[in-house]
Amino acid sequence: MATIKLEIVSPDKMVYAADIDMxxxxxxxxxxxxxxxxxxxxxSLVPHAMRVKLDGDEKLVAVGGGFMEVQPDKISVMxxxxxxxxxxxxxxxQRAFDRAKKRIESGKSGAEDINMVxxxxxxxxxxxxxxxxxxxxx
Ligand code: ATP
Numbered sequence: 001m002a003t004i005k006l007e008i009v010s011p012d013k014m015v016y017a018a019d020i021d022m023x024x025x026x027x028x029x030x031x032x033x034x035x036x037x038x039x040x041x042x043x044s045l046v047p048h049a050m051r052v053k054l055d056g057d058e059k060l061v062a063v064g065g066g067f068m069e070v071q072p073d074k075i076s077v078m079x080x081x082x083x084x085x086x087x088x089x090x091x092x093x094q095r096a097f098d099r100a101k102k103r104i105e106s107g108k109s110g111a112e113d114i115n116m117v118x119x120x121x122x123x124x125x126x127x128x129x130x131x132x133x134x135x136x137x138x
Contacts (some may be wrong), residue, residue: 001021002036002037003019003020003021003036003054004019004020004021004022004023004034004035004036004037004038004072004073004074004075005017005018005019005020005073005074005075006018006019006020006023006052006074006075006077007074007075007076007077008050008061008063008077008079008082009076009077009078009079009082010079010080010081010082011080011081015061015079015082015083015084016052016061016082016084018052018054019054020052020053020054021035021036021053021054021055022034022035022052022053023050023051023052023053023075024050024051024053025045025048025050025051025063025068025077026045026046026048026050027043027044027045027046027068028043028044028045028046029043034070034075036072036073037072037073038070038072038075039070039072040070040071040072041068041069041070042067042068042069042070043067043068044065044066044067044068045063045065045066045067045068045077045079046065046124047063047064047065047121047124047125047127047128048062048063048124048127048128048131049061049062049063049128049131049132050062050063050077059084059085060085060131060132060134061082061083061084061085061132062081062082062083062084062085062088062125062128062129062131062132063077063079063080063081063082063128064079064080064081064082064125064128065079065080065081065121066078066079066080066082081125083129083132084132085132085133085134088129088132088133090129090130090133090135093126093129093130093133093135094126094130094135096122096125096126096129097123097126097127097130097137099122100119100120100122100123100126101123103119103122104116104119104120104123107119
């Protein structure tokens, strides 16, 4: 079966590189499934857990946003932050989630002057990390 090269880099390191069967990502235009020989494409990614499919298995990679460039034989993800599940501190992500939720609530009620865009982005990063580790989110 044909494969496609995937490289995920964050500002400080190569997070993941492998020949894969398929990548499923969430872009600003919606969900995209990238198979080998995909047409060239550049898009922005939103914070989420990317799904890497290889050898009948699925691996999740948390990404905080960034860009993806697709060529027929290679996918390059340049992420603002990216982590493999084994590198994610779940307690820290849960604390970030709770903090962002609280900020958003107090912003909505007018109790505090909150930067909602920042709080929403922090919440999405936390959800991406908790999803990548298979943690329950509430
Ligand atoms: P926090 O409020 O916990 O710092 P954050 O979403 O603001 O979370 P980022 O700015 O996205 O954090 O990331 C800063 C650095 O910390 C990056 O190198 C990122 O990989 C790392 N990082 C953030 N949260 C976690 C986590 N839960 N587990 C492991 N590394 C993390």
